Amino acid sequence: TRNTPFVGRESQLDVLKEAFQVVTSGNAAAVCVSGPSGIGKSALVRHFLAQITRLDDVVVLSGRCYENESVPYKALDGVVDALSRRLASIPQQHLVDLLPSDVVALTRVFPVLLQVHAIAAAQETQRPGNADPFALRRRAFDALRDLLGRVATRQPLVICIDDLQWADADSAVLLEELHRRPNAPTMLTLLSFRSEEIGSKAFLRTLLERAGRD
Numbered sequence: 001t002r003n004t005p006f007v008g009r010e011s012q013l014d015v016l017k018e019a020f021q022v023v024t025s026g027n028a029a030a031v032c033v034s035g036p037s038g039i040g041k042s043a044l045v046r047h048f049l050a051q052i053t054r055l056d057d058v059v060v061l062s063g064r065c066y067e068n069e070s071v072p073y074k075a076l077d078g079v080v081d082a083l084s085r086r087l088a089s090i091p092q093q094h095l096v097d098l099l100p101s102d103v104v105a106l107t108r109v110f111p112v113l114l115q116v117h118a119i120a121a122a123q124e125t126q127r128p129g130n131a132d133p134f135a136l137r138r139r140a141f142d143a144l145r146d147l148l149g150r151v152a153t154r155q156p157l158v159i160c161i162d163d164l165q166w167a168d169a170d171s172a173v174l175l176e177e178l179h180r181r182p183n184a185p186t187m188l189t190l191l192s193f194r195s196e197e198i199g200s201k202a203f204l205r206t207l208l209e210r211a212g213r214d
Helices: 010-024 041-055 074-088 092-098 103-109 111-115 117-124 133-154 169-178 195-200 202-213
Strands: 029-035 059-064 157-162 187-194
Touching (some): 010 041, 010 187, 074 117, 074 133, 074 169, 092 117, 092 133, 103 111, 103 133, 111 117, 133 157, 133 169, 169 187, 169 202, 187 195, 195 202
Parallel strands (some): 059 157, 157 187
16 A cells, blocks of 8 residues: 555654654754665655645755765755745745845855846845855855745745765765754754765764764
């Protein structure tokens, strides 16, 4: 039957549902879904997302990492692509209040957002500011955090990243920044990865160690 793959997965679904309730009550939450390759991690997450999107007007931004892909911040690449499409679908007069103040830095790091007309127009009116790459990265991280926070104030927001084991260290840093307290965006972040890859991926181990402390 349709539910056969999820027999015995009730406890995992309950964890995801509880995390979503944390978000709908006004707090941020993150859940790691790990296990051996082929065990059904992606199917579990899809099933959960189908459940919550049937009940609530939820914004889901999904992305996936690929082993042989080489793009900056590739764990967030698909997520920002989905965000760009979402913002482009919003009437411009309703989009103004969502935009962060430092649009320039955001589009320098994630140029796909220039496909959103309101962002491209705002970028043209702002000064470039400090060109130092480390300062630019910090500003872009803060702007993305601000933008996601504003989106999350309007509707429940879920970010879903599959195959995180193929991500990079810069992506892990950005993920940590997005969840930095206080005032992290009130969103649910779902991170799926192969458990057998943890030992060989230092950024995964670091991310899990720091998540365990906070």
